Structures are given as C-alpha cells and as structure tokens.
Amino acid sequence: MKILYYNWVDYLDDQKRGGGVSQYQRNLLSHLDQLSDVECLFLSSGLAHDLRNRTPRWSRARNGPAKDRHRRFEIVNSGCMSPSHHSFDHPAQVSDPATVAAFADFVSAHGPFDVIHFNNLEGIPAEVLALRTSLPGTRFVFSLHNYYPFCPQVNFWHRETAHCDDFNGGANCVDCLPFKPDPRMMRLANSANFTLQKGGIGPGTKLYDHGARPAMRAGIKAIRKLASARRRAATAEAASAPQPAARDASQRAEAFRARRARFVSLINENCDAVLCVSDRVRQIAQAHGITPGLLHTSYIGSDHAALFTRTAPKETLLRPDGTAKMAYLGYMRRDKGFYFLLKALETLDDGLAARLHLVFAAAGRDPEALATFDRLRARFASLTWHDGYQHDEMDEILSDTDFGIVPVLWEDNLPQVAIEMHSRHIPLLTADRGGAQELGRHAGLVFRSEDVESLHGRLAEILAGKIDLQTYWAGAMTPVSLDAHIQELLGHYADAARPVHSASG
Numbered sequence: 001m002k003i004l005y006y007n008w009v010d011y012l013d014d015q016k017r018g019g020g021v022s023q024y025q026r027n028l029l030s031h032l033d034q035l036s037d038v039e040c041l042f043l044s045s046g047l048a049h050d051l052r053n054r055t056p057r058w059s060r061a062r063n064g065p066a067k068d069r070h071r072r073f074e075i076v077n078s079g080c081m082s083p084s085h086h087s088f089d090h091p092a093q094v095s096d097p098a099t100v101a102a103f104a105d106f107v108s109a110h111g112p113f114d115v116i117h118f119n120n121l122e123g124i125p126a127e128v129l130a131l132r133t134s135l136p137g138t139r140f141v142f143s144l145h146n147y148y149p150f151c152p153q154v155n156f157w158h159r160e161t162a163h164c165d166d167f168n169g170g171a172n173c174v175d176c177l178p179f180k181p182d183p184r185m186m187r188l189a190n191s192a193n194f195t196l197q198k199g200g201i202g203p204g205t206k207l208y209d210h211g212a213r214p215a216m217r218a219g220i221k222a223i224r225k226l227a228s229a230r231r232r233a234a235t236a237e238a239a240s241a242p243q244p245a246a247r248d249a250s251q252r253a254e255a256f257r258a259r260r261a262r263f264v265s266l267i268n269e270n271c272d273a274v275l276c277v278s279d280r281v282r283q284i285a286q287a288h289g290i291t292p293g294l295l296h297t298s299y300i301g302s303d304h305a306a307l308f309t310r311t312a313p314k315e316t317l318l319r320p321d322g323t324a325k326m327a328y329l330g331y332m333r334r335d336k337g338f339y340f341l342l343k344a345l346e347t348l349d350d351g352l353a354a355r356l357h358l359v360f361a362a363a364g365r366d367p368e369a370l371a372t373f374d375r376l377r378a379r380f381a382s383l384t385w386h387d388g389y390q391h392d393e394m395d396e397i398l399s400d401t402d403f404g405i406v407p408v409l410w411e412d413n414l415p416q417v418a419i420e421m422h423s424r425h426i427p428l429l430t431a432d433r434g435g436a437q438e439l440g441r442h443a444g445l446v447f448r449s450e451d452v453e454s455l456h457g458r459l460a461e462i463l464a465g466k467i468d469l470q471t472y473w474a475g476a477m478t479p480v481s482l483d484a485h486i487q488e489l490l491g492h493y494a495d496a497a498r499p500v501h502s503a504s505g
Contacts, residue, residue, distance in 0.1 A: 017047075078102075
C-alpha cells in the first residue's frame with residue numbers, strides 16, 4: 001500500500017510548527033515504517049516561496065534534519081499561503097489552477113497512490129480534492145483536526161475573544177481577524193527563509209540564529225512600518241471620497257459564505273472518508289453539511305495510551321486532609337480558557353480555595369497572569385507554576401495531581417494534553433465544548449463553558465467528596481493506542497466501497 005500524507009507544514013519542521021498534528025504525523029509514520037507492505041510519502045505546502053514570483057512547483061523538502069529526506073516534499077510558490085491566517089480571505093484557499101497543477105504533477109511523478117490522506121487543507125486550494133475524479137484508484141481520506149473547511153480562522157473563535165456559533169452568512173468573517181498579516185510581507189519572509197534553507201542555513205545554525213533571523217526580523221519590522229504608513233495614506237485619501245462600504249462588506253460576506261459552501265461540496269463529492277478526532281467534531285461537521293455517511297469518529301492514537309495499563313485510578317479525588325490538587329497544562333491563551341480559569345479561581349469562595357492546590361504548566365511571561373498567580377498563592381492551599389514543559393517532564397509534574405482541568409472556550413477538537421492526563425488515570429474536569437469531555441464521559445465533571453458559577457459548582461462538589469471515581473472510570477473511554485489507531489486507518493484505506501455522493505451533500 002502506498003500512502004501520501006499531506007499537511008500544511010513538514011512534520012520535521014525546524015521551527016516546530018504544526019503543534020499536535022505534526023507530533024501525530026511523526027508518531028504515525030514511525031509506526032507505519034514497521035509494516036513491510038506500506039510505503040509513505042509526505043507533502044506540505046504554503047510555506048516555501050522563491051524570491052521571484054514563479055509558477056508553483058514541487059520540490060524535495062529542505063527544512064529540518066536530513067532524516068526522512070527521501071519521502072518529504074513540499075509545494076513551492078503555492079498560491080495559498082499557510083497557515084490559514086496568512087491567506088485569510090484569499091480566493092486561492094478555494095481555487096488556484098497553477099497550485100492544483102503542481103499537486104497533480106507531484107502525484108503523477110510519485111504515484112500511483114492507494115491513498116491520499118489530508119491532515120489539513122491549509123496551504124493548498126480546496127479544489128485539489130477535485131483531482132479525485134482523475135484518480136479512480138486512489139482513496140481520498142480527510143482528517144478534521146480543526147474546522148478550517150467551515151471557518152477560515154480555523155477554530156470558530158471570533159476576533160480572538162469569543163466563541164462563534166453563527167457566521168451570520170459570512171458577515172462575521174469579514175472583521176474576524178484583529179490583525180491581518182500582510183500577504184506580501186509573509187511571502188517575503190517565506191522566500192527569505194526558503195533561500196536560507198537552500199544554503200543550509202536554518203534554526204540552530206549560528207548564521208541563522210545570530211545573523212539571518214535578527215536581520216529578517218528587522219526587515220519585516222521595516223516593511224511593516226512602511227506598509228502601515230501606506231495604509232494610513234490610503235485611508236486618508238479614501239476618507240475624502242464616498243465609499244460603497246455596505247456593498248463591499250456584503251460582497252466580502254458573500255465570498256466567505258461561498259467559501260464554506262464550496263469546501264463542503266468538494267469534500268462531499270470527493271472524499272471517501274472524513275475522520276473526526278472526536279464525536280463532537282463529527283457532530284459539528286454534520287451540522288455544517290458534510291454527508292453523514294462519510295463521517296467517522298476516529299480518536300487519534302497516542303503513544304501515552306500504554307500508561308493506562310501501567311497506572312491505577314485513585315479511590316477518591318480528596319486527600320486525607322480534605323484537599324485536592326488540580327492541574328492545568330497547556331497555553332496561556334484565551335481560547336484555551338486559561339484567563340477564564342484565572343478569573344474563576346480569583347472569585348472562588350475562600351473556604352474552597354484554601355482546600356485546593358493548583359499546578360500550572362503553561363509557557364509565557366504574561367505580567368497579568370504572573371500577578372494573578374501571586375494573588376492566588378495567598379488564598380489557595382498552594383500554587384506551582386512551570387514555565388512550559390517537555391513531554392518527558394509530565395510524569396514529574398503530574399505525580400501527585402488529583403484531577404486535571406480543560407476549561408476551553410472553543411470547540412477544541414480533542415486536546416492532546418487531555419489524552420495525556422487521561423492516560424495516566426487522572427480524572428478530567430472539562431468544559432462542555434470540544435472533545436475532551438468524551439474521555440471521562442461523566443456529567444458530574446463537566447461544566448458550562450465560560451460560566452464561572454458552573455465551574456464553581458463543580459469544584460464545590462469535588463471538594464465535598466460527591467464525585468464517585470469508581471463510576472467515573474467505569475464509564476471512561478480507554479485511550480486509543482497508535483497500533484489500534486493504525487489498524488483502524490488501514491481499514492479506511494483498504495475499504496473499496498465508495499459511497500455515492502451528491503453535489504449538495
């Protein structure tokens with residue numbers, strides 16, 4: 001079986017972009033390499049550009065280590081830049097014939113493939129999916145790691161401040177980004193980076209870290225300053241003439257509405273399977289028009305899953321002295337619920353606070369957050385903060401944790417950190433958005449997202465000893481191992497029964 005995997009960023013990217021999906025791709029390929037009858041190639045797109053604006057083409061990947069160089073490729077000069085914010089309202093997210101042609105040329109040169117598995121569509125035009133009609137022997141599988149087909153911001157998070165459950169016919173998308181990167185500036189930065197990589201100058205080398213990177217930052221800053229001045233001048237000029245603002249906004253809204261509709265139709269018409277990393281993702285995809293018969297809940301396999309058989313659950317969330325320790329692992333980000341959590345903890349009843357130990361493993365030096373930590377220390381049983389963490393540090397950080405918290409404000413598909421804590425038999429207190437709640441499947445440890453009083457109520461119940469952990473673990477999900485996940489994937493890859501699709505879905 002020959003498989004092509006696609007994601008917008010190389011899984012060995014030397015700038016460590018791609019987060020959990022890149023980690024997932026690394027793990028997946030490492031395990032698939034152990035199968036003698038499977039060959040895997042990998043393609044990325046949207047980050048590599050020539051200094052000259054040349055026609056899109058494919059090339060062997062230049063970033064990252066020499067490891068796996070035989071199978072790592074990239075599309076250079078894609079009309080659709082990645083990640084999504086860098087081409088937020090660009091029509092090439094849907095259609096760019098030259099980039100589609102480059103993708104098709106790669107498939108022709110290195111195929112035929114039994115399967116093309118898209119772990120994302122960022123970085124390529126969605127119309128790449130239409131190549132399915134000219135590749136009758138190839139199955140197209142698409143994994144929903146985020147909501148890019150329905151939301152160009154990728155996570156239904158409006159203006160980086162609020163959950164978005166209705167895009168208002170595209171109108172909400174028009175002003176969604178508080179800051180929209182200048183495409184010319186991003187392309188120039190990508191071009192400079194790509195040129196340096198060709199010369200072997202990348203992150204970790206002295207020339208890059210101490211010479212090229214500072215120079216690039218200074219150049220980008222200068223370009224940004226010039227662009228800002230030009231925007232101010234253009235704004236001043238435009239202000240002196242009447243502008244059809246309402247009509248322009250209406251047209252832009254229609255473009256976002258049409259974008260979503262086109263993505264949905266292309267997926268319905270061309271994908272053989274759409275894999276949803278949680279059941280909540282499947283529900284959201286179906287609500288946005290993806291044909292139900294295409295959708296499969298497919299929990300990602302984790303290399304932490306083996307810990308589930310090597311650890312044992314505690315009998316109670318409470319310690320002999322009536323206290324409990326709660327851990328937050330992740331980012332100092334609003335959408336992850338970090339600042340919501342701080343607000344909720346600051347207003348928690350003093351009697352409850354005095355019985356709760358806190359652990360935060362979150363990278364960042366936000367003065368507001370650090371000042372809040374100082375205030376919380378005075379009221380809570382204890383507070384420990386780790387400025388980020390490595391995976392090999394998790395066991396030590398979580399060694400005496402009684403429960404974890406996943407307070408996300410967006411429909412977080414299924415946070416890897418939730419799987420990692422769950423695999424260690426650490427119960428999870430979760431918001432009712434996203435897939436993390438599916439791990440414990442216990443209503444007593446789920447609170448209403450963004451609702452401080454609801455979270456306070458759950459913490460009170462925990463500290464009152466009302467959570468029966470025997471019931472919790474009896475209904476909890478067993479983490480999926482990578483081996484089990486791969487067997488499931490191979491089933492989707494080998495299934496020859498292609499569903500009948502309609503253009504409307």
